[in-house]
Amino acid sequence: MLHWDASVMMPAGAGDSRAEELATLAMLGHRELTDPALARLLEAGLAEQEGLDPWRRANLREMAERRRHAVALPDDLVEARSRAASAAEMAWRQARADDDFALLAPHLDRVLGLTREAAAAKAAVLGLAPYDALVAEYEPDVDSAAIDRLFDQLAARLPALLERVEERQSREGEVAALAAVPVEAQRVLGRRLIAALGFDSERGRLDDSLHPFTGGHAGDVRLTARYAEGDFTDGIMAVLHECGHALYEQGLPADWRGQPVGQARGMMLHESQSLFVEMQLARGRPFLGYLAGLLPDVFPTGSAPRPKDLVRHVQRVSRGFIRVEADELTYPFHVMLRTRLERAMLAGDLVVGDLPGVWRDGMRDLLGVVPPDDRQGVLQDIHWPDGAFGYFPTYTLGALAAAQLYRAADAALPDLDRQIADGDFAALIGWCRANVHAHGSRLTGPELLQAATGAPLSADAFLDHVERRYLG
Amino acid sequence: MLHWDASVMMPAGAGDSRAEELATLAMLGHRELTDPALARLLEAGLAEQEGLDPWRRANLREMAERRRHAVALPDDLVEARSRAASAAEMAWRQARADDDFALLAPHLDRVLGLTREAAAAKAAVLGLAPYDALVAEYEPDVDSAAIDRLFDQLAARLPALLERVEERQSREGEVAALAAVPVEAQRVLGRRLIAALGFDSERGRLDDSLHPFTGGHAGDVRLTARYAEGDFTDGIMAVLHECGHALYEQGLPADWRGQPVGQARGMMLHESQSLFVEMQLARGRPFLGYLAGLLPDVFPTGSAPRPKDLVRHVQRVSRGFIRVEADELTYPFHVMLRTRLERAMLAGDLVVGDLPGVWRDGMRDLLGVVPPDDRQGVLQDIHWPDGAFGYFPTYTLGALAAAQLYRAADAALPDLDRQIADGDFAALIGWCRANVHAHGSRLTGPELLQAATGAPLSADAFLDHVERRYLG
Numbered sequence: 001m002l003h004w005d006a007s008v009m010m011p012a013g014a015g016d017s018r019a020e021e022l023a024t025l026a027m028l029g030h031r032e033l034t035d036p037a038l039a040r041l042l043e044a045g046l047a048e049q050e051g052l053d054p055w056r057r058a059n060l061r062e063m064a065e066r067r068r069h070a071v072a073l074p075d076d077l078v079e080a081r082s083r084a085a086s087a088a089e090m091a092w093r094q095a096r097a098d099d100d101f102a103l104l105a106p107h108l109d110r111v112l113g114l115t116r117e118a119a120a121a122k123a124a125v126l127g128l129a130p131y132d133a134l135v136a137e138y139e140p141d142v143d144s145a146a147i148d149r150l151f152d153q154l155a156a157r158l159p160a161l162l163e164r165v166e167e168r169q170s171r172e173g174e175v176a177a178l179a180a181v182p183v184e185a186q187r188v189l190g191r192r193l194i195a196a197l198g199f200d201s202e203r204g205r206l207d208d209s210l211h212p213f214t215g216g217h218a219g220d221v222r223l224t225a226r227y228a229e230g231d232f233t234d235g236i237m238a239v240l241h242e243c244g245h246a247l248y249e250q251g252l253p254a255d256w257r258g259q260p261v262g263q264a265r266g267m268m269l270h271e272s273q274s275l276f277v278e279m280q281l282a283r284g285r286p287f288l289g290y291l292a293g294l295l296p297d298v299f300p301t302g303s304a305p306r307p308k309d310l311v312r313h314v315q316r317v318s319r320g321f322i323r324v325e326a327d328e329l330t331y332p333f334h335v336m337l338r339t340r341l342e343r344a345m346l347a348g349d350l351v352v353g354d355l356p357g358v359w360r361d362g363m364r365d366l367l368g369v370v371p372p373d374d375r376q377g378v379l380q381d382i383h384w385p386d387g388a389f390g391y392f393p394t395y396t397l398g399a400l401a402a403a404q405l406y407r408a409a410d411a412a413l414p415d416l417d418r419q420i421a422d423g424d425f426a427a428l429i430g431w432c433r434a435n436v437h438a439h440g441s442r443l444t445g446p447e448l449l450q451a452a453t454g455a456p457l458s459a460d461a462f463l464d465h466v467e468r469r470y471l472g
Numbered sequence: 473m474l475h476w477d478a479s480v481m482m483p484a485g486a487g488d489s490r491a492e493e494l495a496t497l498a499m500l501g502h503r504e505l506t507d508p509a510l511a512r513l514l515e516a517g518l519a520e521q522e523g524l525d526p527w528r529r530a531n532l533r534e535m536a537e538r539r540r541h542a543v544a545l546p547d548d549l550v551e552a553r554s555r556a557a558s559a560a561e562m563a564w565r566q567a568r569a570d571d572d573f574a575l576l577a578p579h580l581d582r583v584l585g586l587t588r589e590a591a592a593a594k595a596a597v598l599g600l601a602p603y604d605a606l607v608a609e610y611e612p613d614v615d616s617a618a619i620d621r622l623f624d625q626l627a628a629r630l631p632a633l634l635e636r637v638e639e640r641q642s643r644e645g646e647v648a649a650l651a652a653v654p655v656e657a658q659r660v661l662g663r664r665l666i667a668a669l670g671f672d673s674e675r676g677r678l679d680d681s682l683h684p685f686t687g688g689h690a691g692d693v694r695l696t697a698r699y700a701e702g703d704f705t706d707g708i709m710a711v712l713h714e715c716g717h718a719l720y721e722q723g724l725p726a727d728w729r730g731q732p733v734g735q736a737r738g739m740m741l742h743e744s745q746s747l748f749v750e751m752q753l754a755r756g757r758p759f760l761g762y763l764a765g766l767l768p769d770v771f772p773t774g775s776a777p778r779p780k781d782l783v784r785h786v787q788r789v790s791r792g793f794i795r796v797e798a799d800e801l802t803y804p805f806h807v808m809l810r811t812r813l814e815r816a817m818l819a820g821d822l823v824v825g826d827l828p829g830v831w832r833d834g835m836r837d838l839l840g841v842v843p844p845d846d847r848q849g850v851l852q853d854i855h856w857p858d859g860a861f862g863y864f865p866t867y868t869l870g871a872l873a874a875a876q877l878y879r880a881a882d883a884a885l886p887d888l889d890r891q892i893a894d895g896d897f898a899a900l901i902g903w904c905r906a907n908v909h910a911h912g913s914r915l916t917g918p919e920l921l922q923a924a925t926g927a928p929l930s931a932d933a934f935l936d937h938v939e940r941r942y943l944g
Binding site: 001002005009010011012013014016017018020021028032200201202203204205217219220257258 | 473474477481482483484485486488489490492493500504672673674675676677689691692729730
């Protein structure tokens with residue numbers, strides 16, 4: 001809630017006191033988790049786990065995992081990481097505004113140092129490579145080897161696919177710009193759409209923030225969006241993305257609210273749900289037909305796009321500089337670059353001062369474009385200043401899982417496209433509730449994907465989806 | 473911040489989870505305060521206090537006082553009080569909406585039981601009477617004897633004064649109703665007024681809530697108000713009242729931010745600052761002249777009240793049922809009633825089930841009016857459901873202190889009324905900063921009042937003020 005407040009409500013001058021508050025809470029939470037009394041209770045529980053039902057067993061597993069992560073770090077390192085991240089985040093805002101990487105560099109260096117310290121400490125306790133120990137903070141079911149295998153699958157087919165799509169779209173000619181839509185009308189449309197998808201606004205709310213995100217918890221989900229008058233799809237697609245996260249939270253098992261097993265298992269599944277809604281559902285032809293039908297209420301008279309034009313606009317592929325604006329074909333390259341660079345930083349093979357240049361070189365290699373400044377390059381993301389190393393891969397893992405889940409839902413639900421075109425999402429979201437949300441952390445990510453889709457995670461469904469949507 | 477959020481932003485269905493969060497934080501905070509390691513550090517500090525400067529000595533005194541309050545209560549009683557208060561608060565909302573005291577009664581009974589338990593435990597440790605131990609949670613410098621003495625002073629002169637004022641105002645005839653003002657225009661006016669008074673909106677913000685309050689802390693003060701189209705003075709006077717609280721918070725000594733001595737000493741002084749701004753300053757003739765000058769921007773063309781009419785409207789005295797709508801002459805009677813009843817409940821002389829009837833009798837005795845229903849009677853205040861027994865007297869203590877402080881400021885600042893009429897509050901608020909805010913908790917309430925006004929707290933200045941404003 002304090003994080004949400006900091007992005008949505010907090011006055012500009014309160015950053016320092018909020019940083020103190022967050023560091024204090026991080027330290028207190030860490031102290032609870034590392035309390036020896038908890039260790040004794042956990043051991044006693046684990047000793048009797050054979051007799052327990054699967055939910056209680058999984059609950060113990062989740063508790064033990066959090067405790068293992070916590071005890072690896074001393075209290076003062078937890079507090080120092082929180083404090084350094086807050087300071088770096090503030091420096092990042094200034095650096096980005098001024099396009100001046102030098103303002104961020106010393107702060108990022110401090111965050112990196114503390115992150116490496118934490119990674120080494122966790123690696124020793126968890127028996128993982130240091131980078132994998134960080135990934136496990138966000139996604140416990142994936143390691144570098146799995147990331148490499150999946151990213152290699154993508155790297156083998158995606159570049160050629162991208163070129164074919166670009167060729168085809170350039171043959172089809174320019175896409176006309178959309179008319180402007182007042183921000184307040186977009187807010188109303190966003191509320192209407194999340195209600196249609198099943199978001200319960202008695203247990204959550206939608207607000208504005210500079211960077212869209214979902215915070216809070218299952219009992220009180222806070223999602224945010226940011227709207228631009230010029231292109232309403234930016235804001236609305238962000239609302240729908242966050243709504244996927246929010247529906248996951250609201251669908252978590254109510255009986256286990258507040259228990260570890262009642263929470264989302266990891267960021268791969270979380271991102272799979274946001275991308276399920278945004279990329280698989282909302283950027284597809286049936287949903288865009290439904291959306292186009294709502295637009296005459298929203299656009300100034302006569303200026304609403306036709307369904308065909310909306311599809312072309314939303315499915316336009318282009319090699320840009322900015323990750324959060326990327327289409328689903330180029331997005332994985334942005335993630336690959338960041339994953340490569342953060343692994344190099346962690347390993348000590350790349351120093352903070354060299355980041356801007358290495359970033360530009362990486363963009364040239366992977367996407368063939370070079371950002372004209374650091375604001376559109378290395379300064380675009382909050383993650384590293386925030387200390388979130390090991391987070392980026394989960395975006396692409398989530399995209400792969402989303403495609404695989406959507407394929408399974410589509411196979412299970414007859415008549416799905418017509419329901420969607422009619423604005424009826426009950427069956428589709430119901431499928432997610434039953435097959436993903438309701439499990440909480442009872443199943444691991446791989447177990448859940450196997451149960452829901454009949455196959456382990458791979459890039460196949462994603463690549464097939466891309467081929468069908470953009471070249472079919 | 474969670475309390476603020478609950479009143480301003482939280483969705484309706486999140487009350488249960490918020491209650492859990494607040495109870496957990498209350499318990500963790502209590503555990504920190506009762507940690508034996510803290511006792512050893514405090515003892516060591518107190519042993520060396522002779523060599524310390526007054527700020528550090530006062531800081532130790534504040535720490536020891538909080539710890540004494542905390543150790544009197546076991547962890548589970550703290551958590552149970554927080555939980556019972558949250559449940560009672562929710563029941564109170566329903567009971568008030570339905571005008572059904574029976575819905576609240578069992579919850580209030582539970583809160584009262586836990587409060588009596590806490591009072592007894594604190595009384596033993598602090599060497600105070602049980603009621604005084606509760607008063608000391610809000611106002612450490614006042615006890616029942618002082619309250620009785622001051623309230624007796626009021627009771628001796630106020631009823632006759634009230635009658636004389638009523639007589640005079642009834643001779644002057646009806647006050648014309650004000651034209652309606654759109655709520656958004658009132659919000660803008662509220663922001664303009666708090667800025668004029670020196671509120672720093674880089675370190676705080678003004679929002680809407682059902683019941684106006686000030687929350688947050690010195691680094692991030694959150695004030696709220698509630699506006700009614702029909703009478704703009706309700707909302708604006710609430711904004712000004714809360715602004716007094718907010719200015720106090722923002723004026724606390726920055727060097728001691730986050731330390732006990734850097735915080736407000738007690739609710740008597742806090743309330744003195746809100747009433748200093750609302751009652752002493754803003755309901756006075758010079759300020760109302762300034763305010764009337766702003767109103768043509770706010771009211772529909774030609775409908776803004778003239779200064780004279782605004783003064784009559786704002787200074788109108790009447791015997792009503794609702795405390796928060798009461799004028800400064802009848803307000804103390806509302807407080808006397810509540811103080812009498814909560815003392816009786818604490819002592820075991822009054823049971824919850826008898827409250828509605830005793831309330832009506834009390835209103836008849838004190839003000840000669842009887843509320844037609846419980847909604848306008850015993851159900852109007854959140855304090856008892858919230859577990860805040862011992863809080864009510866601070867409103868009237870604050871009113872007395874405000875009058876005494878304003879008299880001193882007026883004596884010290886030549887030309888004050890003209891400055892106020894010109895909308896220049898720098899000298900007046902500067903006087904509060906120097907004589908009240910900047911002290912934090914370095915001085916006790918009585919020490920501060922003596923230093924700032926040259927006299928101990930009494931009802932004299934308040935009674936003189938009333939006589940001058942309403943009969944002068």
